[in-house]
Amino acid sequence: MGKIKQVLFVLSAFILVNVSIAQEQNGETLATWNNSAAKSAIVNFVDRVTQRDSPDYVPPEQRIAVFDNDGTLWAEKPAYFQLLFAKDEVTRLAPEHPEWKTEQPFAAILNEDMVSLLAQGKGGIEKMIGATHANMTREEFNRVVTSWLNTARNPLTGKHYRDMIYQPMGELLNYLRAKGFKTFIVSGGGTDFIRVFSESLYGIPPEQVIGSRLKARYENDDGHPRVIATDEVEFVNDKEGKPIGISQAIGRRPIFAVGNSDGDLQMLEWTTAGKGPRFGMLIHHTDAKREWAYDRKSRVGHLDKALKAAKYHNWTVVDMAKDWSVVFPPAKRTTSKRGAQN
Amino acid sequence: MGKIKQVLFVLSAFILVNVSIAQEQNGETLATWNNSAAKSAIVNFVDRVTQRDSPDYVPPEQRIAVFDNDGTLWAEKPAYFQLLFAKDEVTRLAPEHPEWKTEQPFAAILNEDMVSLLAQGKGGIEKMIGATHANMTREEFNRVVTSWLNTARNPLTGKHYRDMIYQPMGELLNYLRAKGFKTFIVSGGGTDFIRVFSESLYGIPPEQVIGSRLKARYENDDGHPRVIATDEVEFVNDKEGKPIGISQAIGRRPIFAVGNSDGDLQMLEWTTAGKGPRFGMLIHHTDAKREWAYDRKSRVGHLDKALKAAKYHNWTVVDMAKDWSVVFPPAKRTTSKRGAQN
Known part of the structure; x- marks a missing residue:
């Protein structure tokens, strides 16, 4: 290697080292976590x-960390954001579907009649998901969700949904990745929905998102090969579905798991029952002032059994009001054009 | 930063740079690829x-490369190695199952009666897979496969199966990864089987293996939470299953796909039909001297339609006899203890 080339290499390497130190100072310190027991x-x-x-050293390839999404990485009130997306989509698509004026669950949605909508239970929700998530390629679905993320606002806060992620959890993801962990989302929500924003909001690439999914089919009748989502639910990645989903997608038991509801109980049980050091954590929504305070009496984010199990298994319980100095990111970010993948 | 610390940083960074150049010289040059059209x-x-x-630059997160396994990364004669594993397992477990002496397909396997075994078709194979792959945790299955890999030998070559990987393909995987690609295995074989050796043989972690899978269930009746494989086939990751499997596991269309049989046709079609630069490649088994020569007349690794499609779509066809200076790794490696994951 020539002398000048050598100097250039040293110089560029030196710059890289300094950049990574700056990142350490900003991103690796869990800046918005108060100095409490949870952070320690x-x-x-x-x-x-x-x-x-x-003596408890774990090689990097085994440092798998899994995170629930709704109520753990971003908020979930007044309902799971994916359901609010589906509701907004029904309204947007209604002019093309005059029959929805009288057909349930669409009529209830269009009349903002939440009582009738909830009365239809799982069947109503599946029909709503089918009408707004199915018979599309991923590329088409990505465009729809991206457009929604850039415009829609949460009815309770008036914020864009992407601004309702939890700042301390973003820092935790960065911190773990800087320490050689591979971070995954493990959600009861739809894999394809979360994949649209996982990379831009959380730094988690689509292949590290495990969620519920619709059955897909392959078509190539016209020389344009494509994979299309059908309206048939193939897998529900919730409760005991979470360890199954992780096992099938990752093939290793995680060493670090975070959730916030009884839907995460089995994921935490299974993670922390593995041999060697394991970490389980629950986000407890205790902050009625900056967010919402809810647990065992809540329909969305119901937390009861898992909170009892946390005591028994010695999982860390985060008290949002006490452990976080900030909940949502302080400033609105600029509109993101990311999310559309080919 | 103090002066000495600065010097240490520069020094260590310089060493890192030099190491990565050394790797480039050894690993990134596709050393056992002859200077032919395929390599270019x-x-x-x-x-x-x-x-x-x-103008065709693709950002690293979109550099997804997918590889079939049997006949693409390692050999597949006289049959898929996973079937030979299942056959060896039936023999090993036979003393615990006296009923197998008269029960099919086990009787045919134990009598080495391949004609009867093949006559039983898919049903027989599923029963064999059920008896040798199911009702186990991943940890238990890992131990069984690892032990088999360390002892069993291929009946045609007398080699350990792990020594029947293709040296040039290992170099191709390394080369792509050094260039920022993320490499995945996309196989008709069992995900859990391939995951046992994907990291030690190919440098591919278990979460980047997509294959066929058995349905799993979660158990925690005794305070020992575990995920268990059942004997019910849940998904067959072959033919049109490959684009579906990729789409569900990765959530992005790859830009680089390699296969060797008609089972890979849809994966290559779908990959190379995406917008922007795409690369499709077929391994053509033309080397009767160092390996085997087969294509459209072969039951295992049947290659006919995909070879015609390669011409039409301008995929690269590797002629093993002409394009590779070496097929299998030259020296036997030492026994590996890796593969058992927790």
């Missing part, structure tokens, strides 16, 4: 499994 | 999509 528990665990001389 | 096509494509100033 996280940092102590991560040190234990990443320091080379630790 | 690969290198030209990779340059096109990775050079910053190229």
Whole structure:
């Protein structure tokens, strides 16, 4: 290698090193986590499994961390955001479907009649998902969701949905990745829905999103090969579905799992029952001032059994009001054009 | 930052840079690929999509490369190695199952009566898979497959199965990864089977293996939470199943796909029909001397339609006899203890 080339290499390497230190100072310190027991528990665990001389050292390829999405990485009130998306889509598509004026569950949605809508239960929701998520390629669905994310606002806060992610959880994801963890979303929500924004909002690529899914079919009758989502639900990635979904998608038991509801109980049980060091964490929504306070009396984000299990299994319970100095990102970000994948 | 610390950083960074150059010289040059059209096509494509100033530049997160396994990354004669594993397992487990002496397909396997075994078709194979792959946790199955890999030998070559991987394909995987690609296995074989050795043989972590799968269930009746494979086939990741499997697991259309049989046709069609630069490649088994020569007349690795499609779509066809200077790794490697995951 020539002298000048050598100098250039050293120089560029030196710049890279400095950049990574700056990132460490900004991103790796869990800046909006107060200095409480929850933060200590996280940092102590991560040190234990990443320091080379630790008896509990875990090699990087086994540092799998899984996160629920609704109520864990972003908010979930007044309902799961994906359902609010489906509701908005029914309204947007209604002019093309005059029959919806009298057909349920569409009539209830269009009349904003939540009582009738809820009375239709699972069947109504599946019909709504079918009408707004199915018979599309991923590319088409991506465009629809991206457009919704860039315009729609949450009815309770008036914020864009993408601004209702939890700032401390974004820092936790960054911190774990900086420590060699591979971060996954494991959600009861739809895989294809979350994949549209997982990379831009959380830094998690689509292949690291595990969720519920519709059955898909392959078509190539016209020389334009494509994969299309049908309206048949193939897998529900909730409760005992979460360990099954993780096992099938990742093929390893995680060492770090975070959730906020009884739907996450089995994922945390299974994760923390593995041999060696394991970390389980529950986000407890205790902050009526900056967010919402709810647990066992809530329909969305119902938390009861898992909170009892946390005590028994020694999982870390995050008290949002006490452990986080900030809930949502402080400033509105600029409109993102990302999300459309080919 | 203090002066000494600065110097140490520069020094360590410089060492890292030099190490990565050494790797480039050894691993990135496709050393056992002859200087023929196939190698040029690969290198030209990779340059096109990775050079910053190229009009066809593809950002790293979209550099998804998918590889079939049997006949593409390792050999597949006299049968798919997973079936030979199942056959070996039936023999190993026979003493615990005296009823197998008269029960099909087990009797045919134990009598080495391949004609009777083949006559039982799909039903017989499913029963064999059920008896050797099901009602186990992943940890238990990993131990069984690892032990088999360390001892069993291919009946035609006398080699350990792990020594029947294709050296040039290992180099291609390394080369692509060094160029920022994420490499996946997309196989008609069982996900859980391939995951046992994908990391040690190919450098591909279990979460980047997409294959056929058995339905799984979650159990926690005794305080030992576990995920267990049932004997029910849930998804067959072959033919049109490959684009569906990729779409569900990755959520992006690959830009680079390699296969060797008609089972890979849809994966290559779908991959190369995407917008922007795409690369399709078929491994043509033309080497009766160092491996086997077969295509459209072969039951295992049947290649006919895909070979015609390759001409039409301008996919690169690798002629094993002419394009590879070496087929299998030259020296036997030492026994690997890897593969058992928790």
